[in-house]
Amino acid sequence: MKLYETLAAEIEGLVAQGVLRPGEKLPSVRAQQERRGVSPSTVFQAYYQLEAKGVIQSRPRSGYFVAARRAPPEPEVSRPDAASTAVDVSSLVFQVLDASRAPGMVPFGSAFPSPLLFPLEKLARSVSNSMRLIDPWSTVADLPPGNAELRRQIALRYQLDGAPVAADDIIITNGALEALNLCLQAVARPGDTVLVESPSFYAALQSLERLELKAVEVATHPREGMDLGALAQALDQHKPKACWLMTSFQNPLGSLMPPEKKQALVTLLAQHGVPLIEDDVYGELYFGAHRPALAKRYDSEGIVMHCSSFSKCLAPGFRVGWAAPGRYARAVERLKLTTSLAAAMPSQLALADYLGQGGYERHLRQLRVVLERQRDRMLDAIATHFPAGTRVTRPQGGYFLWVELPAGSDALALHARALAEGISIAPGPMFSAKRDYAHCIRLNYGHLWDATHESALSTLGHLAHS
Amino acid sequence: MKLYETLAAEIEGLVAQGVLRPGEKLPSVRAQQERRGVSPSTVFQAYYQLEAKGVIQSRPRSGYFVAARRAPPEPEVSRPDAASTAVDVSSLVFQVLDASRAPGMVPFGSAFPSPLLFPLEKLARSVSNSMRLIDPWSTVADLPPGNAELRRQIALRYQLDGAPVAADDIIITNGALEALNLCLQAVARPGDTVLVESPSFYAALQSLERLELKAVEVATHPREGMDLGALAQALDQHKPKACWLMTSFQNPLGSLMPPEKKQALVTLLAQHGVPLIEDDVYGELYFGAHRPALAKRYDSEGIVMHCSSFSKCLAPGFRVGWAAPGRYARAVERLKLTTSLAAAMPSQLALADYLGQGGYERHLRQLRVVLERQRDRMLDAIATHFPAGTRVTRPQGGYFLWVELPAGSDALALHARALAEGISIAPGPMFSAKRDYAHCIRLNYGHLWDATHESALSTLGHLAHS
Numbered sequence: 001m002k003l004y005e006t007l008a009a010e011i012e013g014l015v016a017q018g019v020l021r022p023g024e025k026l027p028s029v030r031a032q033q034e035r036r037g038v039s040p041s042t043v044f045q046a047y048y049q050l051e052a053k054g055v056i057q058s059r060p061r062s063g064y065f066v067a068a069r070r071a072p073p074e075p076e077v078s079r080p081d082a083a084s085t086a087v088d089v090s091s092l093v094f095q096v097l098d099a100s101r102a103p104g105m106v107p108f109g110s111a112f113p114s115p116l117l118f119p120l121e122k123l124a125r126s127v128s129n130s131m132r133l134i135d136p137w138s139t140v141a142d143l144p145p146g147n148a149e150l151r152r153q154i155a156l157r158y159q160l161d162g163a164p165v166a167a168d169d170i171i172i173t174n175g176a177l178e179a180l181n182l183c184l185q186a187v188a189r190p191g192d193t194v195l196v197e198s199p200s201f202y203a204a205l206q207s208l209e210r211l212e213l214k215a216v217e218v219a220t221h222p223r224e225g226m227d228l229g230a231l232a233q234a235l236d237q238h239k240p241k242a243c244w245l246m247t248s249f250q251n252p253l254g255s256l257m258p259p260e261k262k263q264a265l266v267t268l269l270a271q272h273g274v275p276l277i278e279d280d281v282y283g284e285l286y287f288g289a290h291r292p293a294l295a296k297r298y299d300s301e302g303i304v305m306h307c308s309s310f311s312k313c314l315a316p317g318f319r320v321g322w323a324a325p326g327r328y329a330r331a332v333e334r335l336k337l338t339t340s341l342a343a344a345m346p347s348q349l350a351l352a353d354y355l356g357q358g359g360y361e362r363h364l365r366q367l368r369v370v371l372e373r374q375r376d377r378m379l380d381a382i383a384t385h386f387p388a389g390t391r392v393t394r395p396q397g398g399y400f401l402w403v404e405l406p407a408g409s410d411a412l413a414l415h416a417r418a419l420a421e422g423i424s425i426a427p428g429p430m431f432s433a434k435r436d437y438a439h440c441i442r443l444n445y446g447h448l449w450d451a452t453h454e455s456a457l458s459t460l461g462h463l464a465h466s
Numbered sequence: 467m468k469l470y471e472t473l474a475a476e477i478e479g480l481v482a483q484g485v486l487r488p489g490e491k492l493p494s495v496r497a498q499q500e501r502r503g504v505s506p507s508t509v510f511q512a513y514y515q516l517e518a519k520g521v522i523q524s525r526p527r528s529g530y531f532v533a534a535r536r537a538p539p540e541p542e543v544s545r546p547d548a549a550s551t552a553v554d555v556s557s558l559v560f561q562v563l564d565a566s567r568a569p570g571m572v573p574f575g576s577a578f579p580s581p582l583l584f585p586l587e588k589l590a591r592s593v594s595n596s597m598r599l600i601d602p603w604s605t606v607a608d609l610p611p612g613n614a615e616l617r618r619q620i621a622l623r624y625q626l627d628g629a630p631v632a633a634d635d636i637i638i639t640n641g642a643l644e645a646l647n648l649c650l651q652a653v654a655r656p657g658d659t660v661l662v663e664s665p666s667f668y669a670a671l672q673s674l675e676r677l678e679l680k681a682v683e684v685a686t687h688p689r690e691g692m693d694l695g696a697l698a699q700a701l702d703q704h705k706p707k708a709c710w711l712m713t714s715f716q717n718p719l720g721s722l723m724p725p726e727k728k729q730a731l732v733t734l735l736a737q738h739g740v741p742l743i744e745d746d747v748y749g750e751l752y753f754g755a756h757r758p759a760l761a762k763r764y765d766s767e768g769i770v771m772h773c774s775s776f777s778k779c780l781a782p783g784f785r786v787g788w789a790a791p792g793r794y795a796r797a798v799e800r801l802k803l804t805t806s807l808a809a810a811m812p813s814q815l816a817l818a819d820y821l822g823q824g825g826y827e828r829h830l831r832q833l834r835v836v837l838e839r840q841r842d843r844m845l846d847a848i849a850t851h852f853p854a855g856t857r858v859t860r861p862q863g864g865y866f867l868w869v870e871l872p873a874g875s876d877a878l879a880l881h882a883r884a885l886a887e888g889i890s891i892a893p894g895p896m897f898s899a900k901r902d903y904a905h906c907i908r909l910n911y912g913h914l915w916d917a918t919h920e921s922a923l924s925t926l927g928h929l930a931h932s
Contacts, residue, residue: 094800101609115602124597127812131590136581143567174640174785178806185676190656206804212656317811319640334560338672340644344810345783346593 003038004045011046012055015066026056026064051394052223054383057376060288068376071383072390075404077227080198080217080436084238087209087433093202096415100424106456109415109424112316113399113446117370119363123315123354130349144336146172146322146343150352154322163297163306169329171336172343176281176309176321179332180244181207182339183277183305183323186331188213188241195234195243195274197226199402199431199440201251204244204279208433215433216240222393222402225250225257228264235272242275248292249282252402252431252442254395256286259293266298273303275328280308281321284364286397287372302327310351313364318347371399371446378445381454385461399446405464409439417463423456469504470511477512478521481532492522492530517860518689520849523842526754537845541857541870543693546664546683546902550704553675553899559668562881566890572922575881575890578782579865579912583836585829589781589820596815610802611795612638612788612809616818620788629763629772635795637802638809642747642775642787645798646710647673648805649743649771649789652797654679654707661700661709661740663692665868665897665906667717670710670745674899681899682706688859688868691716691723694730701738708741714758715748718868718897718908720861722752725759732764739769741794746774747787750830752863753838768793776817779830784813837865837912844911847920851927865912871930875905883929889922 001009014020027035032043047064050056054071056064100109107114145151145168155167173179188194190212196204198217208215216238219230226245234240247257247265257265269276278295286292296306305328309321320343325332336342354360378401382392389406405411411427418425426444428437447453467475480486493501498509513530516522520537522530566575573580611617611634621633639645654660656678662670664683674681682704685696692711700706713723713731723731735742744761752758762772771794775787786809791798802808820826844867848858855872871877877893884891892910894903913919 090800090804094803097803118602120600120602124594124600127597128590128594131593134586134590136584136586174806174810175808177804181805190678203804210651210801210804317808319806319808319810334556335676337560337563338556338643338669338676339647340640340785340806342641342783342785344640344785344813346812346816347810350812 004042004049007032007036007038007042007046008049011050012053015055020066022066022068024066025062026066028063054379054392054394057394067383068380071379071394072386072392074393075222075391075402077221078198078219080219080432081434082216082234082237084193084214084216085433087205087213087215089202089205089430089433089435090209092435093206093430096426096430099419104422106423106452107447108443108456108460109426110444110447113312113371113444114448115316116448117367117446118314118316119359122359123350126353126357127346127350130353131346134349143342144171144333146170147345147348147352149356150320150348153352153355158324161291161294161297163294163299165296165306165324169324169326171323171325171329171333172348173321173323173336174340174343175311175319176279176307177203178340179307179309179321179323180204180277180279182332182335183307183325183328184211184213184242184244185335186305186325186328187275192241193238195231195238195240197245197250197253199252199428199437201246201279202430205433217433220250220253220255222253222255224261225255226265228261228268231265232268235268235274240274242277243269244277244279245295246279246282247295248280249285249395249398251282251398252400252426254393254398254400254402256292256396257295262293262295263298266295266304270301270303275303275305278304278306280306281312282398283308284313285368285371285399287368288396292397296324299326305332313367314360315347315351318351319344320347320351374399374445374447374449375401377449378443378457381457382461385458387461387465390464399444401443401445403441403443405439405441407439409464411438411441414441414463418460421456421459421463423460425460470508470515473498473502473504473508473512474515477516478519481521486532488532488534490532491528492532494529520845520858520860523860533849534842534846537849537860538852538856538858540859541688541868543687544664544685546685546898547900548682548700548703550659550680550682551899553671553679553681555668555671555896555899555901556675558901559672559896562892562896565885570888572889572918573913574909574922574926575892576910576913579778579837579910580914581782582914583833583912584780584782585825588825589816592819592823593812593816596819597812600815609808610637610799612636613811613814613818615822616786616814619818619821624790627757627760627763629760629765631762631772631790635790635792637789637791637795637799638814639787639789639802640806640809641777641785642745642773643669644806645773645775645787645789646670646743646745648798648801649773649791649794650674650677650679650708650710651801652771652791652794653741658707659704661697661704661706663711663716663719665718665894665903667712667745668896671899683899686716686719686721688719688721690727691721692731694727694734697731698734701734701740706740708743709735710743710745711761712745712748713761714746715751715861715864717748717864718866718892720859720864720866720868722758722862723761728759728761729764732761732770736767736769741769741771744770744772746772747778748864749774750779751834751837751865753834753841754862758863762790765792771798779833780820780826781813781817784817785810786813786817840865840911840913840915841867843915844909844923847923848927851924853927853931856930865910867909867911869907869909871905871907873905875930877904877907880907880929884926887922887925887929889926891926
């Protein structure tokens with residue numbers, strides 16, 4: 001047994017005995033190092049292992065704490081089969097989404113956080129302001145690339161994120177989904193292959209399906225994102241036309257690719273001349289101290305097509321997203337013009353006004369705190385109610401947990417039984433071109449946690465046992 | 467010489483001699499009939515011929531008048547070659563659109579009417595109203611098919627137009643362009659053939675190009691729309707997957723298919739099992755007594771995919787359009803979901819509010835009167851300034867004139883020279899997959915006519931002479 005394993009086993013014992021109580025702060029790394037005489041990396045390795053097993057939790061800027069309840073361990077890295085496949089997931093996805101939209105349903109299967117978390121009154125004021133002062137000609141002039149002031153505000157944020165983009169190279173779209181679709185069309189044609197994570201976001205799979213593209217699912221680590229070794233192999237084997245990744249807080253895993261890995265990713269893709277479609281819609285919802293780096297930050301060749309939106313963090317119904325497609329900017333702009341002409345002007349003007357007022361950062365800070373708290377409560381509830389053998393992710397941002405139920409579980413059956421109890425969930429096969437992940441589910445913790453949610457999760461755990 | 471030709475020649479002579487003065491009312495059909503002893507149909511035929519030559523003009527509910535100035539004759543029916551072609555028009559279209567967007571340009575090449583013709587203040591109030599009363603959940607719940615109240619309002623209008631459509635079968639989109647694109651994707655795949663008018667709207671050609679579809683351009687009458695004989699031949703010869711038509715006030719011809727012809731069109735297409743994508747964005751901008759019939763009105767099989775929007779007649783920048791795709795409604799709804807999820811909620815709510823207030827009809831009535839007056843002023847100016855041998859359409863709605871310059875004219879060269887003078891026009895080759903119509907231009911009369919416009923048209927006529 002290695003030194004860090006011994007240390008980890010000791011601490012796990014103390015937790016099991018109740019010497020260290022749920023929620024209690026662990027001794028600091030420095031204290032372990034000084035009193036035990038071990039190296040900082042030994043302590044970090046031990047704590048990392050304990051965190052992966054759900055014994056302890058890190059809290060940004062505060063240190064490590066005993067998990068409020070002992071959460072199940074994290075899933076392993078995915079091992080999808082390496083063949084390329086035509087995608088056929090849409091009808092399942094539509095079935096699930098339709099079923100989940102019934103009013104009163106507990107929204108664990110939802111794709112959105114609660115709208116109650118958004119500054120709707122301020123947005124309403126921004127909408128009114130901007131319409132009162134409107135220049136009539138802007139109603140016909142804000143064709144692609146979109147409203148100039150909004151693009152300026154977005155360009156300012158890219159600069160702060162260390163990935164400067166000219167305002168003219170930002171194309172405003174109807175939400176990130178349209179941006180991603182246009183980027184895909186700019187680089188791939190029917191029959192081409194595109195690399196995606198495994199599991200991967202079902203809307204990405206649906207886009208591939210609609211555009212008659214083939215998907216290759218690449219092994220993905222639940223904490224650190226796509227496996228670059230597996231990616232390198234897939235690049236050689238499949239000669240893909242693009243790679244579509246969520247580099248920060250991937251949906252459904254919540255994985256966050258570390259900065260050096262993002263850099264290596266961009267270098268690898270540049271070597272192969274393969275563009276990266278970087279789907280970054282959850283990037284602002286981080287629980288750590290800093291905004292995660294964008295892969296685009298490491299892009300010297302213009303091959304990263306960065307896409308994001310305000311739909312997940314500010315104004316879902318406004319349908320304002322954008323693409324910063326690097327060297328493909330003009331191609332994407334033209335596709336936008338022939339696909340849907342322009343994004344809605346009231347939404348664009350209102351968001352430009354809102355961003356200009358300066359309250360966005362404050363809103364985001366509050367939102368992140370709420371989401372992190374809800375993540376912990378859902379993790380606790382899973383630890384309490386779900387069967388032994390369950391594994392669950394520890395996302396450091398976003399609002400999804402990925403739950404691996406014990407081997408042999410049937411997520412589609414669970415979905416059907418949960419619906420009958422008024423609970424929506426997103427079953428694993430939605431997240432795979434080949435309908436893998438039959439024993440997995442994605443749960444949304446972006447809704448205000450209350451007794452209904454606690455009891456729904458208990459019901460879900462009960463159903464998962466049987 | 468037939469009787470009606472004699473009558474027409476007589477009247478033309480009276481106009482030439484100044485006996486009948488510009489703007490003067492002609493004797494009524496009844497008066498001609500009673501005093502000359504000819505049949506009403508003879509009088510109508512004579513008047514129709516004189517109108518086609520631009521000698522007289524009909525005014526709805528008022529009768530026939532001597533043209534204010536004698537307008538050039540109408541163009542003949544188009545005679546496109548019957549082969550199918552891959553479409554390659556986009557780069558020309560983008561060049562022209564980019565060049566025309568420079569500020570201060572006289573907007574004869576514009577695709578939109580003047581934004582000053584729209585009720586922007588009322589719309590701003592509707593935006594504010596609807597945002598104040600917003601249900602937070604609507605920001606995530608108004609997924610396709612779209613806001614329920616807006617769909618209800620649109621369904622009410624279909625009922626008034628004699629083409630009842632269930633609100634659930636209406637899908638709200640980001641403008642009509644997205645609706646048309648989704649309908650096209652629902653019925654055609656790359657390599658398929660689609661029939662269009664000739665000349666045809668360049669955005670339709672761009673959509674075909676982007677989706678890798680082939681176009682067959684079908685002969686089209688400048689007053690009555692697509693030639694059904696030519697259509698029947700093309701259906702047999704090319705086995706198209708769809709037919710994309712503007713049945714009322716076609717862009718660029720302004721042609722209006724008479725109701726019985728629309729009915730025959732739908733019957734013919736139903737026999738061949740070919741869906742009709744009915745692009746009806748100008749249908750509300752009629753100068754006659756009644757809203758022109760929709761082809762959808764004659765659709766008992768659910769093969770007519772009717773598409774329209776508020777962009778041309780109420781709120782251009784709001785980007786709210788819709789499709790009523792008949793039997794393809796669910797397919798289009800799903801495509802919408804995977805293409806751009808949903809239309810912007812502030813725009814949808816504001817238009818639902820505006821329509822609910824009941825001022826839409828009054829706005830439309832005013833708009834129609836203004837557009838008709840501007841049509842006459844532009845026709846007069848063309849008669850005054852353009853070279854002999856010019857032909858021009860007499861649209862009964864919309865805001866475009868289609869001008870055939872004398873044989874040998876070069877519309878692209880004219881476009882370049884006009885731009886240098888600060889005048890945008892839309893050259894004919896934009897409106898053909900094969901870049902035909904080298905001697906034609908489309909002019910927009912949807913902008914408030916003033917001395918600048920008069921002088922720009924005189925400059926244009928001068929350039930056209932040389």
